Each structure stands twice: as structure tokens, then as C-alpha cells.
Amino acid sequence: MKISEYLTYDGLGLANLVKNKEVTPLELLETAVEHIENVNGDINAVVVNQYDRGRDRIKNQKLEGPFVGVPFLLKDLAAFEVGVPSTFGSQFCKDLVVHEESELVTRFKKAGFVTIGRTNTPEFGLHPTTEPRFRGATKNPWQLEHIAGGSSGGAAAAVASGMVPIAHGGDGGGSIRIPSSCCGVFGLKPTEGRSPTGPSGGRLWHGLAVEHVISRTVRDSAAALDIVSARQVGAPILAPAIKMSFSKQLEIPLKKLRIAYVEEPFFKAKLHEDCREAALDAARLCESLGHDVEPHKLNVKSDEVAHAYLVVVAGETAALLDRISAHLGRRPKPSELEPVSYVCALGGQAFRASDYAHAVRVMDEARRNVAYSFEDYDLVLTPTLALPPPKLGELGPTFLEKGFLKLVNKMPIASLVRQAFRMIPENGFRLSPYTFLFNLTGQPAMSVPLHWNKEGLPIGTHFVARHGEEGLLLRLAKQLDEARSFSTQRPPLLQKYMS
Numbered sequence: 365m366k367i368s369e370y371l372t373y374d375g376l377g378l379a380n381l382v383k384n385k386e387v388t389p390l391e392l393l394e395t396a397v398e399h400i401e402n403v404n405g406d407i408n409a410v411v412v413n414q415y416d417r418g419r420d421r422i423k424n425q426k427l428e429g430p431f432v433g434v435p436f437l438l439k440d441l442a443a444f445e446v447g448v449p450s451t452f453g454s455q456f457c458k459d460l461v462v463h464e465e466s467e468l469v470t471r472f473k474k475a476g477f478v479t480i481g482r483t484n485t486p487e488f489g490l491h492p493t494t495e496p497r498f499r500g501a502t503k504n505p506w507q508l509e510h511i512a513g514g515s516s517g518g519a520a521a522a523v524a525s526g527m528v529p530i531a532h533g534g535d536g537g538g539s540i541r542i543p544s545s546c547c548g549v550f551g552l553k554p555t556e557g558r559s560p561t562g563p564s565g566g567r568l569w570h571g572l573a574v575e576h577v578i579s580r581t582v583r584d585s586a587a588a589l590d591i592v593s594a595r596q597v598g599a600p601i602l603a604p605a606i607k608m609s610f611s612k613q614l615e616i617p618l619k620k621l622r623i624a625y626v627e628e629p630f631f632k633a634k635l636h637e638d639c640r641e642a643a644l645d646a647a648r649l650c651e652s653l654g655h656d657v658e659p660h661k662l663n664v665k666s667d668e669v670a671h672a673y674l675v676v677v678a679g680e681t682a683a684l685l686d687r688i689s690a691h692l693g694r695r696p697k698p699s700e701l702e703p704v705s706y707v708c709a710l711g712g713q714a715f716r717a718s719d720y721a722h723a724v725r726v727m728d729e730a731r732r733n734v735a736y737s738f739e740d741y742d743l744v745l746t747p748t749l750a751l752p753p754p755k756l757g758e759l760g761p762t763f764l765e766k767g768f769l770k771l772v773n774k775m776p777i778a779s780l781v782r783q784a785f786r787m788i789p790e791n792g793f794r795l796s797p798y799t800f801l802f803n804l805t806g807q808p809a810m811s812v813p814l815h816w817n818k819e820g821l822p823i824g825t826h827f828v829a830r831h832g833e834e835g836l837l838l839r840l841a842k843q844l845d846e847a848r849s850f851s852t853q854r855p856p857l858l859q860k861y862m863s
Contacts (some may be wrong), residue, residue: 367402367861370395374581374851375434375530375588379476382433389422389433393478396435400481400527403857406508409521411440411499412482414448421478429476430587436477437531439519441485442565443469443575453485453496453515456700457688467560467596468575472532475591483518483531487705488681489573492542492795493759494518497702501756504546505855506821510753513543519578520547526858530584536573537673538748538799541811544578545748545824548813548853550841551578552585555831556806557601559592567600569680570724572673572803581851582841586610589834604832613835618843621836623650623827624660624741629750629797631666639747639823642815646825646844647745649814653843657745663733664801665726670793672723672730673800674711674785679720681705682712703770704761707784714781731805738830743840746798748811748824759795798826808834812841813850820856 365387373381381387397415404410418435427433444450444466451457472479484502486494494517495501502517504510505525512521516533520543523531533540535553544551559575561568568574577588589610595602625647629635647657689695698706737744771780793800802809808831811824829837845851854862 365391365395367395367399368863370399371526371854371858371862373529375431375579375584378434378529379431389427389478390419392433393418393422393435393480396480396528399861402861403525403527406503406857407505407521407525408500408502409483409512409518409525409527410437410481411484411518414479414481418478418480427476427478429474430591432476434477434530435528436472436479437481437483437519437522437528438469438479439485439516439532439534440482441489441515441534442466443532444564445469445479451498453487453489453498454701454705455498456696458498460688460692462564464564466565467562468592471560471591471594475588483516483522485516485518486514487702488684489515489534489536489539490677490681490705490708491515491759492538492792494543495756503756504753505857506548507819509755510821511546511756511759513546513753515539516578517543517546520544520549520551523547523549523578523580524855526854526861529581530577530579530588532575533578534573534575535803536569536677537803538796540576540578541748541799541809541824541826542796544811544813545822546753548816548822548855549578549580550582550585550810550812550851552576552589552810552834552837553802553808554589554593554834555603555808557599558589558603558834560596560599562596562599570676571601571806572676582838582845583611583614586614586838608835610835610838614838614842616839618839621650621655621742621840622740623647623655623657624737624744625657626660626662626744626746628661630662630664630801631670631793631797633750633794633797635747636751638752638817639750642823643745643747643825646812646814649844649847650745653847660737660741660744662737662744664730668726669730669801669804671785672726673804675715675719675723676727678708678711678715678785680712681708685709707781710781711785714778727804730801734801734805734807742829742836744828746826746828748798748826749795750797751795752817752819752821752823754795802828807831808837810837810841812844813853814844814848
């Protein structure tokens with residue numbers, strides 16, 4: 365198969381070619397490998413080569429499922445495979461090999477996906493940009509000097525550049541939606557508890573994090589959600605039961621929707637005019653399709669909610685490092701972790717159990733307050749991000765923050781560590797002050813690539829639904845794609861491969 369032909373298909377399209385015996389899984393793999401080798405040197409999306417492992421699977425195992433033979437990439441953050449290192453984007457974890465496969469990976473295999481590599485991620489998924497010290501920055505396929513977003517930045521960049529039509533991603537504060545917006549692809553965060561976390565995982569980030577995929581087409585995302593959403597015995601969080609497959613729900617005509625337009629960021633951040641225009645443009649598009657869109661404001665105690673989120677993430681990061689340290693038989697040296705990761709782990713030790721419990725109560729209050737908005741509206745529409753994709757390096761700590769982080773590293777006094785967590789939101793949420801709220805509430809949300817600014821950078825629009833209503837989001841996304849054809853958009857760098 366030629367690369368130009370490969371790039372025209374989504375995942376289900378490639379699978380249909382295999383089912384009709386028009387192409388073999390091995391031919392698909394070799395085409396994907398050729399294209400990855402062509403463009404990955406510029407983008408740095410794929411950081412682990414599993415080409416031979418994929419070839420062996422095709423030769424030695426019977427492949428079947430809706431995505432039979434489709435080349436696939438796993439995010440290098442958990443998604444455990446037996447005998448394959450899972451580094452969490454960290455130098456400290458470079459030799460971390462587990463002996464038990466993640467249920468999510470098992471389901472991807474049963475769906476017919478053939479994993480051919482792992483994608484780049486920021487250390488422990490803690491940054492909204494994929495620029496880890498360990499494996500270097502992933503670049504935006506639309507403009508290489510800009511970020512691809514994070515933490516699933518490698519996955520989004522791989523899909524946007526055509527390496528694969530669909531790739532695994534995870535979202536604990538926007539980590540599917542942020543890079544999807546930056547890279548001009550489709551990203552759905554499912555309802556909490558929708559995807560499996562076992563057998564070794566439980567409440568990922570106390571339920572804040574959920575796994576799924578990043579894709580070009582809506583139908584690929586729907587079909588993948590059908591695969592990952594089967595209930596798992598003993599799961600600590602269960603999403604509402606599904607009455608009809610998400611793929612079949614795409615066939616249901618969409619009724620007139622009441623959509624709340626929320627422009628004000630949920631934390632201290634300045635909304636860039638390009639992002640405001642993208643959201644307003646999406647609102648106008650929804651109105652032209654027959655939906656009602658009304659301005660609205662969510663009742664959220666921004667400072668308190670943001671701090672609660674960070675307390676929980678710090679606690680979960682410290683616990684994860686404890687577990688990894690036990691597995692490796694040693695603790696990390698400060699030099700083996702990036703400063704923000706190290707301070708985050710220190711925070712998990714400095715905060716008291718009562719701080720964690722209070723944070724959970726604050727999150728629960730936010731959940732209730734936000735839920736009231738969905739008594740009157742079907743969906744909430746916001747910008748995905750407050751900024752167009754920044755240039756690489758622009759989201760790092762400020763000069764003052766760097767100095768403070770160094771001080772905390774040298775003198776990890778509990779009071780200093782707690783103060784550091786009052787500083788983090790000022791810089792940490794200036795790109796994504798919208799997405800993390802809906803990890804706290806557990807609601808499904810998606811970023812849809814409907815707008816490109818005058819510089820040619822993609823800017824996503826964010827839609828949120830009630831618990832369990834991923835189908836409604838997917839049906840709206842399908843309608844929006846029919847109106848704007850976003851799934852056919854390609855970065856300029858692909859032009860020479862498509863002719």
C-alpha cells in the first residue's frame with residue numbers, strides 16, 4: 365500500500381480493507397512504519413519502536429475485531445504490556461518492566477489493533493505540554509516550533525501527522541482534549557469509570573483520569589469506546605450502563621439541543637482573542653444547525669477547586685512514586701526527576717490526610733454545583749484552551765518559580781512545599797483553565813477541531829455533556845464534521861506524501 369493511499373483512510377476504513385482482503389495487516393504495518401520513519405524525526409511523537417513485536421503478532425496470532433490489522437500506538441504512561449518498559453516519560457522509570465498486562469491493552473488487542481510503538485508524554489503526565497527532559501519535545505505537526513499539547517501530545521501529533529489514524533490517550537485534567545486542540549484532531553474524554561483501570565490500577569488520580577483514544581474521525585472514536593467500555597469486575601468506579609453501542613448511536617438523528625455557552629475561564633487566565641473567536645464561531649455553527657445557544661456562567665469557586673485538584677494530584681503522584689520505588693528497589697534521586705515532578709511528590713508527602721479529604725469534599729461540591737447547569741441545558745460549550753498552541757518552551761516555570769522550586773528541592777520543608785502549590789496554578793492553568801473542571805465532575809467532554817487561526821494553528825472547541833452521555837457528544841461531533849469536514853484537514857507537511 366502506498367503512503368498516499370494509507371493517509372486517506374481512518375481506522376475502520378483500513379480494517380475494512382483487511383476484511384475484504386484488499387490489503388494484509390503486514391502491508392498496513394510496513395506502510396505505517398515507512399511513514400513514521402519519514403516524519404518522526406521532525407515531530408518526535410513515537411519514542412519506542414515496537415515494529416518487530418507487531419510483525420510477530422501478525423505472524424503468530426489470529427487477528428480479528430472491528431479494527432483488525434490497524435496499526436496502533438500506546439501512550440507511554442501506564443498501558444502496561446508484559447516485558448515492555450513503561451517509563452511514564454521519566455528517566456527514573458526507564459527500566460520499569462511489569463509482568464501483568466493492563467486490561468485496557470488487552471481490549472485493544474481483542475479489537476484487532478496491532479501496536480507498533482509507544483508515544484511521548486510529559487513526566488508522569490503532569491504537564492499540558494509534551495516536553496519531557498527524558499525524551500525531548502514532541503512538536504506540533506502544523507507548525508514544528510509550537511507545542512503538541514499534553515499529556516497525550518505524542519498520540520495527538522502521531523494522529524495529526526498520519527502515522528496512525530487512531531492512538532491511545534489518557535485524560536486526567538485535559539490530557540486528551542488539550543493535545544487534540546493543539547494538533548487539530550478529535551479527542552473525547554469519556555465519563556469517569558467508562559474505561560478499565562485493572563488489573564493493577566484502581567481509581568486513577570482518585571477517578572480524575574480516564575483512558576480512551578485520539579482519532580481523526582468521530583466514528584473511530586465511537587467504535588473504540590464500544591471496545592473499552594465493557595464493564596470490569598470489581599471496578600471501583602462504574603459509568604452509567606450503555607443501552608446501545610456508541611457506533612449505533614451515531615445513526616440516531618440529533619434533536620434540537622440547548623447549549624450553554626461559557627466563555628469565562630474557570631481559573632485565573634486570560635482568554636486569547638483567537639480562542640474566543642473559535643468558541644463563538646462554534647456557537648454560531650451550532651445555531652445554524654438548529655440548536656439553541658445561550659450565554660451562561662458556571663458556579664465554581666475557582667481558587668479552592670484548583671487547589672483541591674492539585675492536592676489530589678500531588679497525593680496520587682507521591683503514591684505512584686512509592687509504588688514504582690518499591691518495584692525498582694530504590695527511591696529516585698532529585699536529579700532523576702524534573703523539578704515540578706519532584707515538588708509534586710514532596711507535596712503528596714507534605715499534605716495531611718485531612719488535606720486530601722478536604723480536597724475531595726471540595727471536588728464533590730464542584731460536582732454538585734456544575735450538575736445544576738445540566739438541569740437546564742443538554743451541553744456546555746467552552747473554548748478548549750485559553751491560548752493557541754504556544755511555542756516550545758513558553759510554558760515552563762517563570763524565573764521566580766524556578767528559583768522557588770530550587771529552594772524547595774534543597775529545603776523540602778512542609779510549609780514551603782504547601783506554598784509552592786499556591787503558586788503552581790498561576791502558570792499551570794494559563795493554557796487550560798477549562799478542561800480540568802470536568803475531570804473533577806467526571807463528565808464526558810470532547811475537543812472538536814473547528815477553527816484554525818490566521819497563523820494556521822488549530823484551535824479546538826470544548827463540549828461537555830451529562831454523565832453517561834458520550835453518545836450525545838459523538839452525535840453532535842458527527843453533525844459538526846458533516847458541516848465543516850474537520851476530519852479531512854491535514855497539516856502542510858503531509859502534502860508531499862499525499863500526492
